[in-house]
Structures are given as structure tokens and as C-alpha cells.
Amino acid sequence: MHAWEALAERTMTMRGDIPYESIAKHVSQEYALHQKCLDRLSETMRDRIGAEAYDRLSPRLHLPKGPAKTMIATSAAGLRADLVVMGTVARTGISGFIIGNTADAILDQLTCSVLAVKPQGFKTPVTLAA
Secondary structure, three states, X not given: OOOEOOOOHHHHHHHOOOOHHHHHHHHHHHHHHHXXXXXXXXXXXXXXXXXXXXXXXXXXXXXXXXXXXXXXXHHHHHHOOOEEEEEOOOOOHHHHHHOOHHHHHHHOOOOOEEEEEOOOOOOOOOOOOO
């Protein structure tokens, strides 16, 4: 699942002088871009684990439109997901040091298990006191 938003859609709508057709075309182009990236990710996964394993797992890809902080939990509930696996990239603040701001915001909304995956090479800034 990848939640996405069309860059500047809200601004374009609020201006009031941009025709609806132009905004719809922009949103459609943004959707196509995100779909292409999700398809490429699926192809990469198939290449890495092999076609047989990929077909056996038969992953279902979802591309809901809206902010990740709300769409991931809403979609997971709608899909009755048992597990949400999400990448994290610790960005800012205390919660950012541990899990990442978006993941942290989603955790309290989920009713299923969560597996948070840090990027390769991630070094935690947290140390244990002796």
C-alpha cells in the first residue's frame, strides 16, 4: 500500500481560477506516477524473491489517495489486515529517533500487528546508559 497526495492539488482548487479539468488532469498524472512506482516496486520484489514465491504470496497492491497518516490505518481496517509492514526513516523529534514520525502517528490507529523496517545502514542515535 502506498498512500499518496497530488502535489499542489489543494492550492490549485483554492485559487478558484483553474478549470476543474486541469486539476483533474494533474491529479490523474500524479496517480499514474505513483502507480508506475508501485508497479516497479512489485517487479523488483518479484525479481528478488523469484516468480514462484511471488505468485504463491500473491501480494495485493493498494494505492489510496490521501495522507498516509490517515489512509494507511483506514485502509488496513477496511482490508481486515493482520499485519502492516511499514518502512521508517527516523526524521525529527523523540518519536522520530525511535520509529519515524509518520509510523508513530499511524501506530495508535492500527488494531493489527505492525512490523517497522528501518532502511539499510540505519544507525540508531539511542544508546543504553551503563
